[in-house]
Amino acid sequence: MRYEKMTPFRVMDLVRQAQNYEDTIHFEVGQPDLLPPPGVKKALLEAVESDRYAYTESMGLFELRRKIAAHYRHDYGVEVDPACILITPGTSNAFLVAYLLTLEEGGVLGLADPSYPCYPNFAAMVDVQPRFFPVDRSNGYLLRAEDLAGSRLDAVHISSPSNPTGTLYDAETLRDLATYCEGEGVALISDELYHGLVYGKRAHTALEFSQEAIVINGFSKYFCMPGLRIGWMIVPERLIRPAEIIAQNLFISAPTLSQYAALEAFDYDYLAQVRETFKKRRDWLHEALDPLLPVDAHPDGAFYLWCDASAYTEDSDAFSRELLEAIHIAVTPGVDFGKYGTQTKLRFAYTRSIEHMAEGVERLRRYLLK
Structure with missing residues (x-):
């Protein structure tokens, strides 16, 4: 059957599991939290x-x-x-x-x-x-x-x-x-x-x-x-x-x-504000996260950081589940995106406010220091 050749998104399992925790910090979902024009x-x-x-x-x-x-x-x-x-x-x-x-x-x-x-x-x-x-x-x-x-x-x-x-x-x-x-x-x-x-x-x-x-x-x-x-x-x-x-x-x-x-989406003044908001979030999260989980690719655009977790895991899927269960942080395991070098990578989305992300980074810092 064709569907047997398809791979599931592991992150969607994490999204469902994250609903069990009221205080989950979300770095997993790739959708903007801002309103349209x-x-x-x-x-x-x-x-x-x-x-x-x-x-x-x-x-x-x-x-x-x-x-x-x-x-x-x-x-x-x-x-x-x-x-x-x-x-x-x-x-x-x-x-x-x-x-x-x-x-x-x-x-x-x-x-x-x-x-x-x-x-x-x-x-x-x-x-x-x-x-x-x-x-x-x-x-x-x-x-x-x-x-x-x-x-x-x-x-x-x-x-x-x-x-x-x-x-x-x-x-x-x-x-x-x-x-x-x-x-x-x-x-x-x-x-x-x-x-x-x-x-x-x-x-x-x-x-x-x-x-x-x-x-x-x-x-x-x-x-x-x-x-x-x-x-x-x-x-x-x-x-x-x-x-x-x-x-x-x-x-x-x-x-x-x-x-x-x-038809009314092409409001370039408003869209410039959207871009600036995500740029500020990128800059903040890059600086905060890089000392903990080094950013492996320069993020020119989108709203993701591709981070190296090799100091802590050889199984990004298991590590993502560990972070969710232990400190209620939801991230996307690298193995969702392929096989080459993905076992030690995590994707962080900066689609929430800096205040929201700051709580997540602090939880991560304390956990990794253990």
């Missing part, structure tokens, strides 16, 4: 009042697709045809659409190890073979074109900034990767969900370097709208119709109310 709620309520409950077309509201195209012009100076944009129920569905567009049964998908665990699980759903390429501190936790040479891949899937490491693809590395993929006939899928949450650097979209890239993004992180389940993907013109057919069958259309709400 104020216009989002107003637009959502107006959509409800206007009884907008019907399906939209499968590609999504054209007005929203125009707004997303304008966003790429604003943030990257890239022109995107709204016709190439598909609105999806979150980014997870976009990953599945991308795999169905680019990979035949038995095809080979290149992934970094560690990387987001949904990628190989979706590959299992569509009978695709993942091929993992180890990344670590020595190569900046980035998958590079030279790593792929001679690999006979059908597609490669990257994330920038990365979950779990927060590392960002610089322009040169992303350009080289896009050039390699175009030259070898390999589909490039770029997960850019954490764009906007980038600190002190400029994020580059794969579309700056290749019109053949498939780019995926959404409203869950930077726009603080995780529960509205709304995302988007940008496909080459030749794949518009196939993407539409897949969407029609997979989910008919993205949630209508969420699409109308997303």
